[in-house]
Amino acid sequence: MNAHVKHSGTTVMVVDDVPTNRYAMGAVLRRAGHDVVPVASAGEALSELDIRLRAGALPDVALVDIGLPDMSGFELCRRVKSRPSTAALPVVHFSATAVDAKDRCRGLDVGADGYLTVPAEPREIQAIVQAAVRRARRRTAAEALAHRLTLLAEAIVTVQTARCLSELADAAAAGAARLTGTPAVVFVIGPDGEAHHGTSRSRLALSDAAPHQAAARLITRIAGRRGGVHGTVVPAVLWPTGHFRPGVQEDAHLLLASAQEGRAWVCIATPADAPRRHAAPPVARLAQATALAAEPLLMYQAEREVALTLQHSFLPQPHRLPELPGVDLVVRYVPASRQAEIGGDFYAALRTRDGVLTAVGDVVGHSLDAATVMVEIRHALRAYSVEQSDPRALAERLDRMLTHYHPEVTATVCLVLADPGSGQVRIANAGHIPPVLVRDAGGAEYVPVDGPLLGLALDRPEPTELVLEPGDRLLMVTDGLIETRGVDLATSMEQLRAAAVGAPGGLDALCDTLLACFGHDREDDIAMLALRLG
Template sequence: MTPPAEGARILVVDDTVTSRYVRVSWLRRGGHDVSEAVTGGEALAKLGEHEFDLVLLDVDLPDMSGYDVAERIKSDPRTAAVPVVHVSAAFRETEDRITGLNRGADAYLTEPIEPRELLATVEAALRYYRARALAERLADRLAKLTSATLRINSTTTFHALAEAAAEGAASVAGTPATVLLSPPGGPLLVGSTGAAVRSEPASLLDGMPAHTSTVLDPPWEPGVPASVVVARGNPRSAPIRVAVPPGAVATEEDRNLVLQLAQTTALAAEGLRAYAEEHTLALTLQNSLLPRRLPTLPALPMTARYEPASAHAEIGGDFYEVTELGDRLLIAIGDVTGHSLAAALVMGEVRHALRAYAVHETDPVEILRRIDAMIEKFHGVRGLTTMCLMVVDPAEETVLVANGGHIPPLIADASGTRYLDVRGPLLGIGLARPPATEFALPVGSMVLLTTDGLVEHSGADLDEGMERLRTAVAHDDDMDVLCDRLLAEFGQDKKDDIALFAFRRDRLVPRVTPSGS
């Protein structure tokens, strides 16, 4: 409860008509709004129905003592902050005054009382409680500002930021609030807690000053009945606008609190903008390092997908590669450990090294050995990589597979779906590698390669995710439909990138023999 700036609402409780009349008259001449009660019960009833800033309470009442009334006033959370001044028409022993003060009274007066003494005592009690109420109000609003700041700084999207800022402004100001912000390259976002200050968004954009922060009071723009707090986290960035009813920023304290919240929102928006720009740059870089197009081979149709991690995660190092080696095809899928721009850069190096080594080397195990040595020498543990490498010979209906710590290929044919039994240590640690394994690839067989982002699930074993994937694949699936379905079923809201590659041995194509051989 915050008392009014001038005068106060005072309840005078006294069963003696003359005494009550005199005290009421003095208080009204002092500028106060006075109500009257004759008994303790009536006083408590009025306190339950109306707000008062002070109770002037006679000690001797017909139904209960003033001590009991004061005690009940102070024990009720609704009235505990209301100051009580005891008044006694007769001389009281010191012990009586002590009892009154101990049981809730804030002051104790004894007849005869001078008008100035009564008014001075009332003013002293009101002054203390006004200061206390203002301090409690400020502390409450600062606590709300702190809570709003924590929520604003924990948001991860511009939409969530607009909503959190609007709710924070409404909590701090105690009124409806509307927040407008402009994400880079996106539409204007509006967060609002009530229609009272919701205007046409365009009207809140007009006439924005170039100041870093300011408060615009009506009528700064015709037709906009709201105070608008403007804040910028960066002079080159679009401003954050917080609109509240004019009465919400009536005092300097009000303006400062809402302005602090707007500036907090502007700084949080700058963080989101910086992250969005960095994430977009990393995605652009990573996509530029993936194959721009896949070979078109009638005997070996193929499709691929790359799905970046959710917008809240860093960029990763997942990749796939397809390189034509005469009448054979080199297919690889891999994952550089870590989630950062550095991981994406290592991925680019690994992919280019793979293509370079494949120019003169056809043994997939030897290619893995060379990449292993390159990573160990130049990147160490920061470049640890998993990779599955396949050399496909459509004419011979075979595939030669070498694995470097990666999820093995999933092959589906008329007999069912299974993982190929190929193992080997990951790349970058210099361990010995088993020889490549050759498998048959009859017409109609489909092979699916993926990174662990597709099959890893929080709280579940990798084997469980791999089994779920196995049962979701059939050899006659349309590959594009299959890849889209797998991403929809297994790849939502993942914290890791996903690379997915599928190809099918479609029909026999005889090997072309060079002339003169």
């Protein structure tokens, strides 16, 4: 058995127990330019295939005699074809005695690719070997293409479902790595030059932002104003070290794509020394799909920045809250951690002729429209409260305003009117989480107050009245603090109440404790307001 694997030309394994036959067949094949691996039995053939499989160099075709001593050529073919690692190896049977149609049919039944009657003319032997090799290579190429197209389709689906630009870049990098079999880095560069990058490597490798910033600047210069898809190679001296492999300086192959000329660019970067003849077209398609997917995300990011600017500019900052004699007040506002979300959450604290009016609310939906309606509701509340401070009346006027100007929008709000002198509190609720009353004497409970959402034009119940004792704290929150997908809201509300019971004294401590318990990685904005009568 020959354990030394050669790699010159087409390799043919000849399996025959008769030495003179092996020699004659081998001589014909060598004269035709093939490398020959002669073996004397089926067992020896299987062992040789195992050796060559580990070395990554299977023969291109096997010529197998039917009458082998340890098992028939039919059985050897069946075993070769039944193993996934060797199933693609073409097998051609030959025989000087088993030449009937039933023998040929039996060979085809076990998976053989051809049948040769010997003795045969050298040209016939050569033609059959070449035909078997061609069919196998075409089949292998077709399977490889199908595999690449499957990987491409999966990558494009993942790219198209990305919720933000960083997630998009990561998805494209993972897809490119699977297509090329190499590390990949993807950059999404917006029209303002802001770059988002993703990698097929561990996130631990991205702690240093400087190499990515340098690469993004280089890509921007290379891209220029050209549209479409084009590729280029960047020498290692210009490409940041360690981008693909830690500590390694190497040339980079860049594929750049733009959905609209000059608006935004996607760059898929892989090591330039990697074979890419077959992978280049699918990677180019992936780059195009990523560029198309980036367009709406870039537009949404711009919309979100406008919405956040609106939210932050129209919500009073904690250090600029109005002076409210007799009332201690603390507010918190935390934007959604997930970039794909824009909330319509708001809070307000106003001085009226009948006491202090506080409100926490949320416009249903996540968009620039929701943020805009939030601003309108908050300003309407300020205007209405000049003449009217009763929570129920205010809720009714806000409801009429919303149904008149925004009939397709609904919102929730909780309104609290507190008299610092008497401790009397009136609360109206429009579909919002009720306030939590944290008693100074111990314990916490939700105030029993409810009512329909704003925007439904429904009758509203009378406000709930209670008295705040000195030291009692009233907490108002939006559902972004506790709402978790797959968890019943009643369960989350009970968890909030229990956490409020265990919170330290003081308004700041109460809010900070609850944010520490519930405020991580939330999908919606969080607004909180806590008050205590002084």
